[in-house]
Amino acid sequence: MAAAEDLLLNVFEAQAAARKTFFRSFRAQTKRQAKATKRKYHAPSEAPPVKRRSKIPFFPAKKTGVTETERTFKGKARETFSPKKYSSGTSNVNQEEKPCIKTSSLFKNNPEIPELHRTAVKQVQEKVFTSDAFHELDLHPHLISTINTVLKISSMTSVQKQSIPALLEGRDALVRSQTGSGKTLAYCIPVVQSLQAMKSKIKRSDGPYALVLVPTRELALQSFDIVQKLLKPFTWIVPGVLMGGEKRKSEKARLRKGINVLISTPGRLVDHIKSTKNIHFSRIRWLILDEADRILDLGFEKDITVILNAVNAECQKRQNVLLSATLTEGVTWLADISLHNPVSISVLDESHDQCNPKDKAAHEVSQPQASDKLDSFAIPESLDQHVTLVPSKLRLVCLAAFILQKCKFEKDQKLIVFFSSCELVEFHYNLFLQTLQSSSGAPASGQLPSASTQLKFLQLHGNMEQEERRAVFQEFSHSKTGVLLCTDVAARGLDLPQITWIVQYNAPSSPAEYIHRIGRTARIGCHGSSLLILAPSEAEYVNSLASHKINISEIKMEDILSVLTKDDCFKGRRWGNLKSHAVGPQEIRERATVLQTVFEDYVHSSEKRVSWAKKALQSFIRAYATYPRELKHIFHVRSLHLGHVAKSFGLRDAPTNLSVSALKKKKTNLKRPDLHRKTQRKHRLAELLLSEYSSGVEAGVTKVEKQNKQGKPGSQPRQS
Numbered sequence: 001m002a003a004a005e006d007l008l009l010n011v012f013e014a015q016a017a018a019r020k021t022f023f024r025s026f027r028a029q030t031k032r033q034a035k036a037t038k039r040k041y042h043a044p045s046e047a048p049p050v051k052r053r054s055k056i057p058f059f060p061a062k063k064t065g066v067t068e069t070e071r072t073f074k075g076k077a078r079e080t081f082s083p084k085k086y087s088s089g090t091s092n093v094n095q096e097e098k099p100c101i102k103t104s105s106l107f108k109n110n111p112e113i114p115e116l117h118r119t120a121v122k123q124v125q126e127k128v129f130t131s132d133a134f135h136e137l138d139l140h141p142h143l144i145s146t147i148n149t150v151l152k153i154s155s156m157t158s159v160q161k162q163s164i165p166a167l168l169e170g171r172d173a174l175v176r177s178q179t180g181s182g183k184t185l186a187y188c189i190p191v192v193q194s195l196q197a198m199k200s201k202i203k204r205s206d207g208p209y210a211l212v213l214v215p216t217r218e219l220a221l222q223s224f225d226i227v228q229k230l231l232k233p234f235t236w237i238v239p240g241v242l243m244g245g246e247k248r249k250s251e252k253a254r255l256r257k258g259i260n261v262l263i264s265t266p267g268r269l270v271d272h273i274k275s276t277k278n279i280h281f282s283r284i285r286w287l288i289l290d291e292a293d294r295i296l297d298l299g300f301e302k303d304i305t306v307i308l309n310a311v312n313a314e315c316q317k318r319q320n321v322l323l324s325a326t327l328t329e330g331v332t333w334l335a336d337i338s339l340h341n342p343v344s345i346s347v348l349d350e351s352h353d354q355c356n357p358k359d360k361a362a363h364e365v366s367q368p369q370a371s372d373k374l375d376s377f378a379i380p381e382s383l384d385q386h387v388t389l390v391p392s393k394l395r396l397v398c399l400a401a402f403i404l405q406k407c408k409f410e411k412d413q414k415l416i417v418f419f420s421s422c423e424l425v426e427f428h429y430n431l432f433l434q435t436l437q438s439s440s441g442a443p444a445s446g447q448l449p450s451a452s453t454q455l456k457f458l459q460l461h462g463n464m465e466q467e468e469r470r471a472v473f474q475e476f477s478h479s480k481t482g483v484l485l486c487t488d489v490a491a492r493g494l495d496l497p498q499i500t501w502i503v504q505y506n507a508p509s510s511p512a513e514y515i516h517r518i519g520r521t522a523r524i525g526c527h528g529s530s531l532l533i534l535a536p537s538e539a540e541y542v543n544s545l546a547s548h549k550i551n552i553s554e555i556k557m558e559d560i561l562s563v564l565t566k567d568d569c570f571k572g573r574r575w576g577n578l579k580s581h582a583v584g585p586q587e588i589r590e591r592a593t594v595l596q597t598v599f600e601d602y603v604h605s606s607e608k609r610v611s612w613a614k615k616a617l618q619s620f621i622r623a624y625a626t627y628p629r630e631l632k633h634i635f636h637v638r639s640l641h642l643g644h645v646a647k648s649f650g651l652r653d654a655p656t657n658l659s660v661s662a663l664k665k666k667k668t669n670l671k672r673p674d675l676h677r678k679t680q681r682k683h684r685l686a687e688l689l690l691s692e693y694s695s696g697v698e699a700g701v702t703k704v705e706k707q708n709k710q711g712k713p714g715s716q717p718r719q720s
């Protein structure tokens with residue numbers, strides 16, 4: 001125990017030293033730095049002399065048996081750390097008079113990190129490419145030439161080889177193949193081929209012949225872009241896109257002029273069905289539902305029912321196609337109501353893979369077999385999946401260290417980091433932007449001395465204005481490097497080139513979501529990697545994924561944190577004068593503490609920022625409360641240690657005003673949808689998620705968003 005205390009004091013002393021060095025360098029840079037947050041521990045004499053140990057374990061404290069449940073929302077258990085009070089109004093106070101504060105040890109009282117005994121599973125694999133060329137299909141020569149010269153592709157992928165002939169035969173289809181395997185062209189090519197070949201030439205004023213529904217605005221834009229390219233030689237066929245966030249008036253005008261291939265998000269289309277006279281479906285030949293399971297997940301059944309009723313009322317005969325990388329019961333329901341005598345195309349099923357599309361007529365989806373309830377999904381062969389177990393207190397530094405490792409010390413890295421809510425994205429985006437990224441060459445006050453222009457952060461979530469979303473999407477698409485922090489709004493269908501890493505900072509709510517998130521990398525045969533960050537209490541999730549044939553290997557947290565030894569700005573005083581020494585766990589711990597202190601200092605530099613961090617923490621807890629019942633034994637709010645989780649928001653103390661009753665109240669409103677039971681809960685969820693995937697007509701929401709944005713701490717002057 002004494003040894004543990006020694007080590008703790010070592011860390012405190014190192015923090016004090018590091019903080020001194022850190023702020024000294026700030027002072028040298030600008031006058032404002034005299035006012036910058038600077039705190040000292042009381043006289044070093046208060047601490048016993050530092051003892052060096054020959055071999056120090058990464059977690060120095062003796063295992064106390066403390067679990068994350070010690071201070072729970074029941075509020076009964078004891079607090080496990082107690083930083084002294086911090087005064088945030090620092091600017092006019094003589095720094096020497098400031099109260100002494102201690103950043104509680106990041107490495108003490110953490111729950112034990114369990115050994116991961118994961119069962120090795122054989123993942124389901126699909127062959128991406130075939131050797132068959134597009135010109136072997138009976139397509140219009142101009143279409144083939146566009147595919148070859150504009151899209152610059154020549155041979156078909158497996159899903160295209162199976163789907164295109166079946167769809168050209170006029171069949172309805174349920175298409176499933178792994179992420180990034182070319183499903184978009186699998187339906188776009190037959191649509192364009194069939195429309196250009198129509199005997200009576202299509203006129204713009206005819207209105208829609210094909211209707212493509214996708215769950216998000218970005219996906220709508222992406223699909224529109226591809227359709228537009230394919231239609232280049234067939235100028236008489238006009239594509240168009242409708243989505244939330246755009247001006248309805250201009251969309252109405254475009255609808256009045258005529259759109260022949262209409263791509264839309266469901267909510268926006270329903271809005272037009274209800275309010276626009278110029279929308280007719282009498283000529284519809286194709287109805288495509290891309291990411292069909294997601295459309296249902298979002299509680300859009302009502303919208304889909306309205307759309308199907310509107311289309312059915314005017315046209316009975318058409319081809320219907322559902323596509324997704326993950327087949328769920330929800331899709332089967334949708335298939336039942338929307339498909340007629342469909343062919344089931346599934347690349348992962350090898351028996352299907354071998355046979356001629358014509359033979360697949362036998363696979364009726366209206367009567368699903370037990371084997372059709374697929375609980376395992378294909379994952380690209382070239383995707384390396386990793387998991388790391390990180391105690392709550394260390395999550396923030398661990399994420400930051402991982403980003404630094406990839407973006408500062410490796411070349412051409414492009415990362416996507418997934419969070420569970422818009423507030424979490426905004427919080428981490430602003431925090432990293434203000435502390436890690438430098439917009440000019442020299443770091444500003446409050447930033448790490450090594451804040452780097454190499455680091456580029458972007459955010460994407462449903463609380464952003466459409467124009468901003470579009471700009472971010474474009475910028476990240478064209479950028480060679482960078483970090484996109486986002487919600488699941490970017491999890492589906494987005495085809496962003498050269499993504500090297502997917503990081504899941506908050507675990508997804510289903511294996512399907514896991515598959516789609518990691519599917520943003522390793523597309524179309526490219527190599528990619530993913531990292532799932534779990535708390536020790538969530539380790540069981542790895543087995544849960546394994547039961548869906550998802551194979552993940554472990555990266556030790558220490559290995560991620562060790563990157564901090566490459567950057568001297570994290571050096572503590574004791575190491576400062578040593579030219580070379582072996583890097584040990586003690587030094588890594590100290591450097592991690594320096595980084596955590598940077599975050600804490602930033603968050604605690606104003607009351608506003610503290611309350612902003614608290615809001616983000618609250619949002620995290622609310623999202624945590626929405627895991628579906630089957631995952632509650634792994635992700636339960638009661639297993640969170642509030643004080644520890646608070647650290648991962650740069651808060652020095654567990655907020656006292658997060659009342660259990662308030663959380664419970666919100667919790668009832670935030671349950672995730674349970675596709676097995678159609679309850680009111682689901683509709684409440686849909687309402688909540690509308691901010692994420694909204695049709696853009698919720699004017700009230702937009703106003704609130706704007707107001708919120710104005711109060712965003714990241715936009716405050718730095719001295720505030």
Ligand SMILES: Nc1ncnc2c1ncn2[C@@H]1O[C@H](COP(=O)(O)OP(=O)(O)OP(=O)(O)O)[C@@H](O)[C@H]1O
Pocket residue numbers: 153154155156157160177178179180181182183184185324325492493494495519523524
């Ligand atoms: N035959 C092909 N040869 C080479 N590249 C292709 C081919 N078909 C499609 N691609 C490219 O592969 C990428 C992924 O395609 P697409 O977005 O359609 O995948 P997906 O299966 O719909 O993925 P997700 O399930 O994530 O939505 C795109 O950049 C696309 O241009």
